[in-house]
Amino acid sequence: MGLPLMMERSSNNNNNNNNVVELSRVAVSDTHGEDSPYFAGWKAYDENPYDESHNPSGVIQMGLAENQLLREKNPEGSMWGSKGAPGFRENALFQDYHGLKSFRQAMASFMQQIRGGKASFNPDRIVLTAGATAANELLTFILADPNDALLVPTPYYPGFDRDLRWRTGVRIVPIHCDSSNHFQITPEALEQAYQTASDANIRVRGVLITNPSNPLGATVQKKVLEDLLDFCVRKNIHLVSDEIYSGSVFHASEFTSVAEIVENIDDVSVKERVHIVYSLSKDLGLPGFRVGTIYSYNDNVVRTARRMSSFTLVSSQTQHMLASMLSDEEFTEKYIRINRERLRRRYETIVEGLKKAGIECLKGNAGLFCWMNLGFLLDTKTKEGELELWDVILKELKLNISPGSSCHCSEYGWFRVCFANMSEKTLDIALKRIHEFMDRRSGF
Amino acid sequence: MTRTEPNRSSKSDSENSGGGGGTTAMRVIVPLQGVVQGRGGLFLGSVIPCAFFYFLQFYLKRNRKNEPDSSGQRNPDSDSNSNSGSPDPTRSQSAGHLTELTSLPRSLSRILLSPRLSGGAVSVSGRAGYVIKGGDSPYYMGQKRVEEDPYDESGNPDGVIELGSAQNIKLNLEDDWVSGNPREVISDGLCISGIASYEPCHGLTELKMAVAGFMSEATKNSVSFDPSQLVLTSGAASAIEILSFCLADSGNAFLVPTPCSPGYDRDVKWRTGVDLIHVPCRSADNFNISMLVLDRAFYQAKKRGVRIRGIIISNPWNPTGTLLSRENLYALLDFARERNIHIISNEVFAGSVHEKGGEFVSMAEVVDTEENVDRERVHIIYDLSKDLSFTGLRTAAIYSFNENVLSASRKLTTLSPVSSPTQHLLISAISSPKFVQRFVKTNRERLMRVYTELVKGLKELGIECTRSSGGFFCWADMRGLMSSYSEKGEVELWNKLLNIGKINVIPGSCCHCIEPGWFRLCFSNLSERDVPVVMNRVRKVCETCKS
Numbered sequence: 001m002g003l004p005l006m007m008e009r010s011s012n013n014n015n016n017n018n019n020v021v022e023l024s025r026v027a028v029s030d031t032h033g034e035d036s037p038y039f040a041g042w043k044a045y046d047e048n049p050y051d052e053s054h055n056p057s058g059v060i061q062m063g064l065a066e067n068q069l070l071r072e073k074n075p076e077g078s079m080w081g082s083k084g085a086p087g088f089r090e091n092a093l094f095q096d097y098h099g100l101k102s103f104r105q106a107m108a109s110f111m112q113q114i115r116g117g118k119a120s121f122n123p124d125r126i127v128l129t130a131g132a133t134a135a136n137e138l139l140t141f142i143l144a145d146p147n148d149a150l151l152v153p154t155p156y157y158p159g160f161d162r163d164l165r166w167r168t169g170v171r172i173v174p175i176h177c178d179s180s181n182h183f184q185i186t187p188e189a190l191e192q193a194y195q196t197a198s199d200a201n202i203r204v205r206g207v208l209i210t211n212p213s214n215p216l217g218a219t220v221q222k223k224v225l226e227d228l229l230d231f232c233v234r235k236n237i238h239l240v241s242d243e244i245y246s247g248s249v250f251h252a253s254e255f256t257s258v259a260e261i262v263e264n265i266d267d268v269s270v271k272e273r274v275h276i277v278y279s280l281s282k283d284l285g286l287p288g289f290r291v292g293t294i295y296s297y298n299d300n301v302v303r304t305a306r307r308m309s310s311f312t313l314v315s316s317q318t319q320h321m322l323a324s325m326l327s328d329e330e331f332t333e334k335y336i337r338i339n340r341e342r343l344r345r346r347y348e349t350i351v352e353g354l355k356k357a358g359i360e361c362l363k364g365n366a367g368l369f370c371w372m373n374l375g376f377l378l379d380t381k382t383k384e385g386e387l388e389l390w391d392v393i394l395k396e397l398k399l400n401i402s403p404g405s406s407c408h409c410s411e412y413g414w415f416r417v418c419f420a421n422m423s424e425k426t427l428d429i430a431l432k433r434i435h436e437f438m439d440r441r442s443g444f
Numbered sequence: 445m446t447r448t449e450p451n452r453s454s455k456s457d458s459e460n461s462g463g464g465g466g467t468t469a470m471r472v473i474v475p476l477q478g479v480v481q482g483r484g485g486l487f488l489g490s491v492i493p494c495a496f497f498y499f500l501q502f503y504l505k506r507n508r509k510n511e512p513d514s515s516g517q518r519n520p521d522s523d524s525n526s527n528s529g530s531p532d533p534t535r536s537q538s539a540g541h542l543t544e545l546t547s548l549p550r551s552l553s554r555i556l557l558s559p560r561l562s563g564g565a566v567s568v569s570g571r572a573g574y575v576i577k578g579g580d581s582p583y584y585m586g587q588k589r590v591e592e593d594p595y596d597e598s599g600n601p602d603g604v605i606e607l608g609s610a611q612n613i614k615l616n617l618e619d620d621w622v623s624g625n626p627r628e629v630i631s632d633g634l635c636i637s638g639i640a641s642y643e644p645c646h647g648l649t650e651l652k653m654a655v656a657g658f659m660s661e662a663t664k665n666s667v668s669f670d671p672s673q674l675v676l677t678s679g680a681a682s683a684i685e686i687l688s689f690c691l692a693d694s695g696n697a698f699l700v701p702t703p704c705s706p707g708y709d710r711d712v713k714w715r716t717g718v719d720l721i722h723v724p725c726r727s728a729d730n731f732n733i734s735m736l737v738l739d740r741a742f743y744q745a746k747k748r749g750v751r752i753r754g755i756i757i758s759n760p761w762n763p764t765g766t767l768l769s770r771e772n773l774y775a776l777l778d779f780a781r782e783r784n785i786h787i788i789s790n791e792v793f794a795g796s797v798h799e800k801g802g803e804f805v806s807m808a809e810v811v812d813t814e815e816n817v818d819r820e821r822v823h824i825i826y827d828l829s830k831d832l833s834f835t836g837l838r839t840a841a842i843y844s845f846n847e848n849v850l851s852a853s854r855k856l857t858t859l860s861p862v863s864s865p866t867q868h869l870l871i872s873a874i875s876s877p878k879f880v881q882r883f884v885k886t887n888r889e890r891l892m893r894v895y896t897e898l899v900k901g902l903k904e905l906g907i908e909c910t911r912s913s914g915g916f917f918c919w920a921d922m923r924g925l926m927s928s929y930s931e932k933g934e935v936e937l938w939n940k941l942l943n944i945g946k947i948n949v950i951p952g953s954c955c956h957c958i959e960p961g962w963f964r965l966c967f968s969n970l971s972e973r974d975v976p977v978v979m980n981r982v983r984k985v986c987e988t989c990k991s
Contacts, residue, residue, distance in 0.1 A: 288864030316836030400586040
């Protein structure tokens with residue numbers, strides 16, 4: 001298992017030519033309408049745009065409902081003169097779903113920087129979406145048909161139930177993980193999940209993981225990633241890696257991105273089943289900006305995702321601003337370093353504090369949360385028992401933490417505790433409340 | 445149709461039989477019995493049931509529109525201004541009214557709400573229901589508690605501390621960058637820590653208020669839009685798609701009068717599984733909507749087993765630029781109510797009415813001013829990018845009177861939210877009423893000037909356009925330039941315009957226009973100086989067509 005087997009496979013080209021991984025019906029339909037004159041005309045314009053002075057024989061664009069009458073281009077002057085800086089002009093113009101090239105380039109180099117240069121990213125494979133939420137939904141629309149399934153290891157981010165299923169009609173079949181091996185994904189668990197789906201006549205289209213994991217706060221081991229990719233090749237399905245917390249690993253060396261693994265593979269039929277989701281919300285602390293990306297090694301997926309991103313575009317103002325910020329390598333290098341440092345220290349503080357209160361956490365090395373074990377406090381090791389405890393913590397301690405059952409964890413008593421969105425003082429108070437609670441409890 | 449004393453003759457029985465009821469049936473059966481028993485002959489045997497059937501249909505159809513106790517025949521084609529009292533001052537002179545409509549007085553059609561046909565409460569889709577119900581997991585319940593009772597060191601020390609939200613907002617390094625790079629930030633006084641956190645995806649309240657104010661200005665303050673009925677999202681495509689998910693289930697359909705926006709195919713159909721049924725309008729009617737044709741399309745779909753959930757209209761119309769009058773809107777509302785469907789009014793060009801004296805009437809105004817209007821079925825789409833030269837900023841709005849739709853839409857905007865720096869920029873830009881007024885006025889004036897020049901130039905080349913009162917388009921009749929009156933001819937002409945004339949225009953087929961030869965020319969990104977250049981290009985193409 002693992003790397004040697006994969007290398008064997010990749011040299012055996014006969015097998016792989018038949019293993020082209022499929023996309024959904026929505027993805028291959030032409031309802032996007034882009035084969036019509038509507039888009040052919042735009043293309044012609046893009047390639048040869050009319051400009052009064054520089055290109056007077058270019059194509060005049062009269063196929064696009066864009067209003068430029070109030071911009072600087074109009075000789076009567078712009079209505080926006082007093083409102084915006086000079087860069088405003090480029091921002092407000094219609095920007096198609098390809099996104100600002102400078103921003104994609106900045107994104108690609110930022111993602112590379114986070115991975116310590118161990119993987120390279122091509123800006124043309126980056127598709128922009130308004131947040132990772134949208135990126136995950138988009139990929140689901142593209143890779144799976146309604147009633148198909150994605151396999152997702154538990155515990156997982158509660159938002160997936162919504163993002164992956166709401167409008168797509170796709171199901172989630174859990175890959176059960178437990179504390180016996182620190183909740184890592186095992187080949188047996190993978191096979192079992194696949195079998196469960198097959199038994200129910202549900203077609204599995206892919207595996208979706210979060211690396212580093214939410215809610216575990218831990219990176220996925222390299223070997224596990226290799227096993228996963230191997231599994232996906234054997235079953236001829238996709239692999240989506242949501243790496244939204246990749247810049248929040250406390251020690252850079254402990255993170256392996258699926259991009260690194262794919263970097264060394266030449267076989268296209270293996271590569272083109274791999275897709276990465278990223279966002280600036282977590283690593284840069286800019287959730288309100290709503291900037292997400294899909295990075296795919298599959299040309300069809302890139303093309304389709306780009307078209308579909310019409311429903312969830314990032315504003316050009318945001319792209320422009322972030323392009324500058326992310327291209328400033330000195331800034332980003334400093335930022336990533338300080339971010340990791342502060343997160344690590346904050347993690348150590350909370351884990352220490354919990355330990356003093358007699359509470360253990362899963363050994364974590366990434367993310368904005370820790371995975372805390374309160375199983376010993378449960379009256380009954382059931383979902384109800386867990387929710388009872390959660391209720392007490394919320395109502396009595398006035399702490400909002402997330403119960404493992406909302407993350408579909410099959411072991412009860414685990415809770416996700418976030419620590420990066422408050423001051424140290426507030427964290428102290430939270431720990432104090434926990435201490436007091438534990439003292440009261442041990443009094444019984 | 446009057447009810448007269450039923451007489452014994454079998455033929456007149458049929459004519460009066462539309463009233464229904466057991467006695468009528470008897471009167472039909474008796475003559476049929478005669479046929480069966482060999483009397484009366486085949487002729488009567490076929491004529492009677494056919495006649496009965498025909499008149500039953502006719503009677504039912506008319507009763508849907510007329511008072512049940514009206515006396516005398518009513519000619520559906522007569523102008524009935526006299527019935528509604530004083531002439532409607534809002535009706536425009538030529539384009540924009542529906543010929544069939546004028547004979548159906550608004551007041552009468554409202555009175556006769558036949559219980560069978562008034563439909564009752566309009567339902568949202570199963571998918572919307574599922575979205576609305578969701579969110580009762582502890583994950584979301586906890587968030588709610590934090591919102592209700594948030595911890596604050598000084599203000600609320602006993603509040604709920606948020607440890608459930610994976611946000612990393614305490615680093616504040618970005619503000620260093622911002623202060624060092626003000627030009628890149630493009631917004632006065634932007635402080636990142638102030639806007640970095642998660643904000644409501646469906647729009648900040650402040651922005652909704654500003655957008656509501658802008659929409660009021662666009663409708664010349666005839667409507668006051670309620671910000672709490674607004675849901676903001678990242679573009680009109682997303683707004684239309686969200687409404688499609690909320691109002692229709694997979695396999696259902698919307699009616700769309702054509703020619704229509706080319707974008708609907710993607711926005712409504714692609715991911716939703718909802719279909720579009722095109723209802724053609726014709727140049728002979730000035731491309732106005734015929735209620736009869738609409739009706740026919742509805743019932744044909746029904747016969748095929750397709751459930752229609754709504755109708756999509758645009759006002760000003762894309763691509764023709766026509767403004768829908770109040771009468772049009774009433775008729776469409778009646779249509780929607782009687783068939784118990786939704787009505788989506790795409791008003792993205794509301795602020796771009798360029799015709800002097802052109803009056804835009806929003807569906808919201810009709811809902812506001814009319815009683816007995818079923819508001820729950822009305823949904824409006826608005827797009828800031830169109831009226832504000834702001835396409836890249838991606839901000840559109842759904843305005844609905846239906847709380848279920850609003851609730852589902854708000855949740856769905858997590859998948860297509862407006863970026864927070866954009867929200868803040870827009871707030872500062874459009875909150876000033878003076879700025880908004882000046883902007884809207886200037887926009888209209890500039891559009892009018894370019895439009896007038898363009899239409900004049902095209903006319904000189906022998907190309908007529910329909911009268912466009914608003915929006916960015918000329919709907920041009922280029923049938924005379926086609927080599928053959930066919931779709932192929934249209935594509936050939938489009939190719940010539942693009943490759944010889946080097947102008948990119950949209951052929952009518954993209955707008956699902958049933959008549960070939962019509963083209964949509966967008967003029968909003970031309971300056972007046974560009975118009976002669978365009979004319980030269982078109983002239984060149986005209987010459988190649990003539991040779």
